[in-house]
Amino acid sequence: MTDAVTHTGSPTIDLETVVLHDGVRVVVYDDHAAAEPLAALDVSRDSExxxxxxxxxxxxxxxxxxxxAHPRGKGKNVWFEIRRDDGGTGIYRTPTILDT
Incomplete structure (x- = not known):
């Protein structure tokens, strides 16, 4: 959501959350026309x-x-899913964050 506000200049940003049978899906919609592939930046340890x-x-x-894919029909969406991998006990996996 912060990236959409900071980088798109979009006057309207929508947030959608969906509860799935095995996790959650979050989608952020903005009006910025470009839907080019996004990639994480190679940032230094001291970068803000x-x-x-x-x-x-x-x-x-x-x-x-x-x-x-929202009613305004323009712009892009960035989405992510977090799923349970425990057979349904409600415990989510432990993330791995790389030390850069």
Missing amino acids: HGRGLLLVQALADDWGVGPA
């Missing part, structure tokens, strides 16, 4: 910015970007 997608990659089971 640039870790948003790095955290998404580390914590999410899956994530991506695509054309907006």
Whole structure:
């Protein structure tokens, strides 16, 4: 959500959360037309910015970007999913965050 506010200049940003049978899916929609592939930046340990997608990659089971699929019909969406991998006991996996 912060990346959409900071980097798109979009006047409208929407957040959607969906509870799945085995986890959750979060989608952020913005009006920025470009839906190019996004990648986590190679940031230094002392950097004050640039870790948003790095955290998404580390914590999410899956994530991506695509054309907006909301009623306004323009822009893009960035989404991620976090799923249980425990057979349904409610415990989520422990994320691995790389030390850069």
